[in-house]
Amino acid sequence: MKFELVPTQWFDANAIRLPAYKxxxxxxxxxxxxxxxxxxxxxxxxxxxxxxxxxxxxxxAPMERPLLEWYCKWGLAEAERLLKxxxxxxxxxxxxxxxxxxxxxxxxxxxxxxxxxxxSANNYxxxxxxxxxxxxxxxxxxxxxxxxxxxxxPMGIEYVLLSxxxxxxxxxxxxxxxxxxxxxxxxxxxxxxxxxQPKETYKVIEKTxxxxxxxxxHGFYRSNGIQIECERQLWxxxxxxxxxxxxxxxxxxxxxxxxxxxxxxxTGEIExxxxxxxxxxxxxxxxxxxxxxxxLRIEGQAFNTRPVNDCIIQQTAEEYCYKKYSDEMGSVxxxxxxxxxxxxxxx
Numbered sequence: 001m002k003f004e005l006v007p008t009q010w011f012d013a014n015a016i017r018l019p020a021y022k023x024x025x026x027x028x029x030x031x032x033x034x035x036x037x038x039x040x041x042x043x044x045x046x047x048x049x050x051x052x053x054x055x056x057x058x059x060x061a062p063m064e065r066p067l068l069e070w071y072c073k074w075g076l077a078e079a080e081r082l083l084k085x086x087x088x089x090x091x092x093x094x095x096x097x098x099x100x101x102x103x104x105x106x107x108x109x110x111x112x113x114x115x116x117x118x119x120s121a122n123n124y125x126x127x128x129x130x131x132x133x134x135x136x137x138x139x140x141x142x143x144x145x146x147x148x149x150x151x152x153x154p155m156g157i158e159y160v161l162l163s164x165x166x167x168x169x170x171x172x173x174x175x176x177x178x179x180x181x182x183x184x185x186x187x188x189x190x191x192x193x194x195x196x197q198p199k200e201t202y203k204v205i206e207k208t209x210x211x212x213x214x215x216x217x218h219g220f221y222r223s224n225g226i227q228i229e230c231e232r233q234l235w236x237x238x239x240x241x242x243x244x245x246x247x248x249x250x251x252x253x254x255x256x257x258x259x260x261x262x263x264x265x266x267t268g269e270i271e272x273x274x275x276x277x278x279x280x281x282x283x284x285x286x287x288x289x290x291x292x293x294x295x296l297r298i299e300g301q302a303f304n305t306r307p308v309n310d311c312i313i314q315q316t317a318e319e320y321c322y323k324k325y326s327d328e329m330g331s332v333x334x335x336x337x338x339x340x341x342x343x344x345x346x347x
Contacts, residue, residue: 009158034168053169056282145259207245
């Protein structure tokens with residue numbers, strides 16, 4: 001197991017506030033869960049694991065057919081390698097987008113330096129990473145064009161929240177943005193056969209939106225819609241006074257002349273019964289087992305006069321977290337919410 005504190009990367013204190021708790025994350029095996037910390041840094045009592053939203057969805061949602069075909073095309077081992085490659089690139093892209101949103105500035109000429117720094121920090125290199133700098137130029141340019149067109153004003157970036165329904169996640173972006181909507185906005189036909197009748201027109205409306213970024217260019221899956229709908233509900237559970245008008249996915253498109261992107265608003269498309277069923281199934285298949293399961297740790301020093309079994313420890317996540325805190329509370333520092341201090345984005 002591995003434990004880490006997960007702070008919100010950035011937020012506008014004049015627009016929104018932080019929740020009345022802090023969040024830690026426990027990684028184990030192929031899954032991960034969050035834990036809730038009181039404002040003074042002590043663990044929530046009684047102890048509870050909040051399943052990562054992506055883990056919850058993957059544990060019960062069927063694999064989308066295009067993804068299944070992709071696995072069949074490449075084979076399991078190569079597909080897993082390419083998936084990890086995509087995850088790393090997505091994390092890097094998220095970081096570059098976050099930098100632009102907080103600084104209102106972006107330097108395309110130094111992308112290669114930042115790519116190299118990321119790869120070194122993560123000790124990760126693959127043949128495909130050689131072209132990441134060029135890919136990022138196109139993808140970040142697409143986002144900047146999107147943000148400028150829709151006059152995006154960030155309110156929170158990589159905002160981490162927990163739900164009493166038993167899950168937690170990081171919300172990529174909470175923002176104000178302007179959207180051109182087609183509808184009947186009070187105008188009428190002034191002449192002709194329809195004189196006096198309502199006229200359908202476009203109107204620019206400012207909305208509060210949450211946006212989940214995707215780096216893939218294959219379009220969006222229904223599971224993406226379930227994810228963003230859960231994020232919308234998560235936000236409104238924590239901040240009922242800050243209503244979300246739109247819950248969207250954004251992804252760059254392949255382009256060579258003008259920046260282009262995909263934007264999908266899932267508002268109203270995902271039924272509450274589907275969300276509830278997914279969370280119930282995730283609780284049965286994953287969360288209820290994770291809280292009681294014992295995980296193996298090997299630590300300490302072994303000597304010829306000491307049985308090696310003394311270095312082998314089996315603990316539940318609760319035992320691990322309480323021991324970690326009892327050992328380290330004197331020196332643990334809850335990370336600052338200063339965006340310049342917390343530059344790491346966790347996907």
